[in-house]
Amino acid sequence: MIRLKSLTKRYGSFTAVDAIDLDVPRGELFGFLGPNGAGKTTTLRMIAGILRPTGGTVEIGGVDIDKDPMAAKMKLGFIPDRPFIYEKLTGAEFLRFVAGLYDQEGPEVEHRARELLALFDLAEWQDELVESYSHGMRQKLIISSAFVHRAEVIVVDEPMVGLDPKAARILKDLFREYVNRGHTIMMSTHTLEVAETLCDRIAIIQSGRIRACGTMAELRQGAEGGASGLEDIFLKLTGENAARELIEVLNA
Amino acid sequence: MPEAGADALAATGVADPSLFHLLEPKWLTARARLLADERGRGARFAVLAVFGALFWAFVYFLLYRLLNYFRGVEEIGPLLAGKLLGLILIGFFSILVLSNIITALSSFFLARDLDLLVSGPVDWLKLYLAKLLETTVHSSWMVTLLAIPMFAAYGRVYEGGWWFPLVSASVFLPFLIIPAVVGSAVTLLLVNIFPARRTRDILSVIAVLAAGGIVLLFRLVRPERLARPEGFRSLVDFVTVLRTPTSPMLPSEWAARGVMSWLQYRLDYLPFYLLWSSAAAAVVIGALLHRAFYLKGFSKAQESGAHWVRGTALRRFGALVFRPLSVLKRELVLKELRVFFRDTTQWSQLILLGVLVVVYVFNIKYLPLHGDGMTFFLINIVPFLNLVLAGFVLASIAARFIFPAVSLEGRTLWLLRSSPMEVRDLLWAKFWVGTLPLLILALAIVSVTDYLLAVSDFMFAVSVLTITLMTFAVAGLALGFGTMFPQFDTENAAQIPTSFGGLLFMMASVAMIGGVVILEARPVYSYLSASMYHTDPDPVEMWLGFGAAALLCVGCTLVPIRIALTRLSAVER
Numbered sequence: 001m002i003r004l005k006s007l008t009k010r011y012g013s014f015t016a017v018d019a020i021d022l023d024v025p026r027g028e029l030f031g032f033l034g035p036n037g038a039g040k041t042t043t044l045r046m047i048a049g050i051l052r053p054t055g056g057t058v059e060i061g062g063v064d065i066d067k068d069p070m071a072a073k074m075k076l077g078f079i080p081d082r083p084f085i086y087e088k089l090t091g092a093e094f095l096r097f098v099a100g101l102y103d104q105e106g107p108e109v110e111h112r113a114r115e116l117l118a119l120f121d122l123a124e125w126q127d128e129l130v131e132s133y134s135h136g137m138r139q140k141l142i143i144s145s146a147f148v149h150r151a152e153v154i155v156v157d158e159p160m161v162g163l164d165p166k167a168a169r170i171l172k173d174l175f176r177e178y179v180n181r182g183h184t185i186m187m188s189t190h191t192l193e194v195a196e197t198l199c200d201r202i203a204i205i206q207s208g209r210i211r212a213c214g215t216m217a218e219l220r221q222g223a224e225g226g227a228s229g230l231e232d233i234f235l236k237l238t239g240e241n242a243a244r245e246l247i248e249v250l251n252a
Numbered sequence: 253m254p255e256a257g258a259d260a261l262a263a264t265g266v267a268d269p270s271l272f273h274l275l276e277p278k279w280l281t282a283r284a285r286l287l288a289d290e291r292g293r294g295a296r297f298a299v300l301a302v303f304g305a306l307f308w309a310f311v312y313f314l315l316y317r318l319l320n321y322f323r324g325v326e327e328i329g330p331l332l333a334g335k336l337l338g339l340i341l342i343g344f345f346s347i348l349v350l351s352n353i354i355t356a357l358s359s360f361f362l363a364r365d366l367d368l369l370v371s372g373p374v375d376w377l378k379l380y381l382a383k384l385l386e387t388t389v390h391s392s393w394m395v396t397l398l399a400i401p402m403f404a405a406y407g408r409v410y411e412g413g414w415w416f417p418l419v420s421a422s423v424f425l426p427f428l429i430i431p432a433v434v435g436s437a438v439t440l441l442l443v444n445i446f447p448a449r450r451t452r453d454i455l456s457v458i459a460v461l462a463a464g465g466i467v468l469l470f471r472l473v474r475p476e477r478l479a480r481p482e483g484f485r486s487l488v489d490f491v492t493v494l495r496t497p498t499s500p501m502l503p504s505e506w507a508a509r510g511v512m513s514w515l516q517y518r519l520d521y522l523p524f525y526l527l528w529s530s531a532a533a534a535v536v537i538g539a540l541l542h543r544a545f546y547l548k549g550f551s552k553a554q555e556s557g558a559h560w561v562r563g564t565a566l567r568r569f570g571a572l573v574f575r576p577l578s579v580l581k582r583e584l585v586l587k588e589l590r591v592f593f594r595d596t597t598q599w600s601q602l603i604l605l606g607v608l609v610v611v612y613v614f615n616i617k618y619l620p621l622h623g624d625g626m627t628f629f630l631i632n633i634v635p636f637l638n639l640v641l642a643g644f645v646l647a648s649i650a651a652r653f654i655f656p657a658v659s660l661e662g663r664t665l666w667l668l669r670s671s672p673m674e675v676r677d678l679l680w681a682k683f684w685v686g687t688l689p690l691l692i693l694a695l696a697i698v699s700v701t702d703y704l705l706a707v708s709d710f711m712f713a714v715s716v717l718t719i720t721l722m723t724f725a726v727a728g729l730a731l732g733f734g735t736m737f738p739q740f741d742t743e744n745a746a747q748i749p750t751s752f753g754g755l756l757f758m759m760a761s762v763a764m765i766g767g768v769v770i771l772e773a774r775p776v777y778s779y780l781s782a783s784m785y786h787t788d789p790d791p792v793e794m795w796l797g798f799g800a801a802a803l804l805c806v807g808c809t810l811v812p813i814r815i816a817l818t819r820l821s822a823v824e825r
Binding site: 045048051052069070071072073078080084086088098100101102103104105129 | 579
């Protein structure tokens with residue numbers, strides 16, 4: 001459903017994403033992990049059509065996003081890491097607006113919007129301007145907006161940031177159920193426990209390159225030195241020195 | 253809490269951050285901005301420098317000529333010069349108070365660095381002084397830049413000597429401090445009464461109403477009559493009016509008296525003493541108010557007032573009116589309308605716009621177009637030149653409302669870019685939402701003024717058609733330049749029109765308006781000549797002139813939008 005071929009992004013002489021190849025089939029929840037600045041957000045924003053790749057291609061449901069952006073984006077929902085939305089729209093208006101961008105309106109959209117707002121405990125706030133929403137509420141509204149038009153593929157950057165435990169649990173269940181119905185989700189996260197329990201497959205990216213990719217069992221198998229948990233595998237692949245230098249830092 | 257923090261620090265003997273330290277980030281930011289290696293910075297600087305110099309020269313020579321004329325008038329010359337200075341300074345003072353009220357809300361209550369400063373061990377007085385200085389600089393720089401050529405003209409004409417710049421500075425500095433303290437104190441009290449978000453709304457409406465009121469009052473009293481002594485019963489009456497201080501209790505009067513006393517070699521220390529002692533007293537009182545009310549106000553500023561909006565009526569209305577549009581286009585237009593009318597800082601400027609139009613129509617009404625020396629040509633040329641002025645009014649409105657449209661999408665561009673929406677649809681939605689009200693306004697201005705001027709049918713038709721095409725062109729240029737020079741990260745929408753791109757847009761608009769008028773001048777002249785001498789005008793000349801003007805307008809509408817389309821499609825955010 002999502003296919004990346006030699007996907008590359010350079011900013012001057014700096015290579016943020018270095019010739020990534022990836023294939024995420026329909027009905028899969030795919031996790032994208034990596035340290036800060038590894039190239040996760042850049043990759044996801046290229047998939048969402050916000051950034052233009054320096055090289056390589058992105059295909060959504062077999063459609064090249066560069067050649068036919070409208071058809072590719074019609075299948076896509078994007079949830080960014082920073083919840084910037086129109087401050088002067090109400091929650092309900094924002095959902096209606098997003099559905100309108102996908103050429104959808106009417107009772108079905110209204111029904112979906114109501115259900116999503118109720119699911120995330122936003123029903124009481126639906127007629128209040130977004131400017132008075134907290135960070136977590138904005139995040140919940142943006143998540144709802146990706147589901148309101150029934151996207152075939154959802155690309156999510158750090159979905160858990162700012163969510164309360166209840167909303168985080170709801171989101172995990174929602175993601176799982178959505179994927180079980182044949183849709184596809186690709187998400188980046190720093191919460192390794194979420195990735196370990198929720199994702200069907202995981203890729204670990206560092207310095208713009210994919211260091212490992214596979215199911216938890218495959219990652220375990222591939223990791224040298226008998227790392228069992230995702231945290232161990234992650235640290236092994238992305239460098240353990242940070243932990244080792246802690247004492248020196250605190251003694252400084 | 254700053255107070256508690258400061259007391260605790262004093263008790264432990266640990267020094268809290270100095271005032272300079274608090275101001276350092278601002279200074280470092282300004283320096284980094286100045287030294288930033290951006291593309292086209294040199295050109296930008298050169299254009300700004302040339303325009304700045306031209307503006308200064310214009311203000312300087314205008315005042316220089318006027319003051320020279322006053323100097324030649326015996327007895328009342330210096331009185332007129334003093335009165336003029338008082339009038340200018342009272343205008344400055346009103347602007348400064350208003351601008352300080354608005355700026356203080358941002359710097360004292362909404363700025364992003366406040367969480368850090370208020371939670372840190374920062375002494376309340378230093379916080380107050382740092383924020384007061386920030387407010388003063390932000391709200392006074394423009395007035396200061398205007399004051400420089402003004403003082404220069406006074407100093408030159410009245411031979412103020414080498415010490416005059418120092419005298420002017422010693423008058424002007426306390427003149428800036430007093431409104432800054434007053435503005436900050438008014439904001440402090442308002443924030444303590446209303447929540448900050450509401451205060452911002454209320455303040456913007458109050459400020460705009462006040463500014464509009466000042467402009468309107470100033471215009472309606474027709475100050476130009478002061479320059480015509482024949483309107484007074486006797487010279488004695490006129491001199492008495494000139495000698496009476498306009499507002500003896502205001503710093504503007506003290507500043508004018510101080511400057512004029514130096515320039516007339518009769519130095520009076522009282523105005524200087526009044527200015528400096530009032531400024532010092534104001535800072536002390538302001539600091540005491542800050543100590544008493546700031547923390548409560550700051551805490552209140554974190555609360556947001558409830559903003560419940562049902563919006564069902566607008567939705568039904570939108571669904572009805574915009575029915576012919578597709579779902580996407582309808583939602584885009586409705587979104588533009590909602591965002592505009594729910595933002596008080598945006599729609600409140602419509603009040604100012606109304607005032608501007610009233611003043612404009614008022615000026616046309618009182619034009620001395622009847623009497624000796626008014627030829628047939630002159631009477632018919634005025635409505636033609638009226639187009640130029642109406643064009644400028646439209647350009648300044650477009651700079652305020654259409655130019656920032658794309659920049660304001662900056663933070664939500666991720667949504668529009670990741671959805672299946674053509675950039676073209678977004679730009680055209682913005683174009684029509686901005687252009688239609690502008691067109692209604694343009695047609696209203698031109699029709700009313702043409703009616704007041706009692707122009708011929710031909711001139712009426714030319715005016716209406718030209719202003720229609722010009723409106724489209726101005727809107728196209730505004731949208732085009734706004735997209736080519738976007739300010740995606742700005743927090744203050746009001747700053748967008750004054751950016752470099754805004755300046756270029758105004759230049760392009762002026763050039764376009766000038767071009768249209770020049771192209772139409774020949775056929776209009778030929779038509780008027782023909783009707784005066786009862787002959788037929790040359791049809792080729794008519795078609796060529798009007799056709800070229802129309803072509804220029806269409807080009808200025810479509811080309812910038814086309815460039816904007818390419819630019820916006822390439823934006824990566």
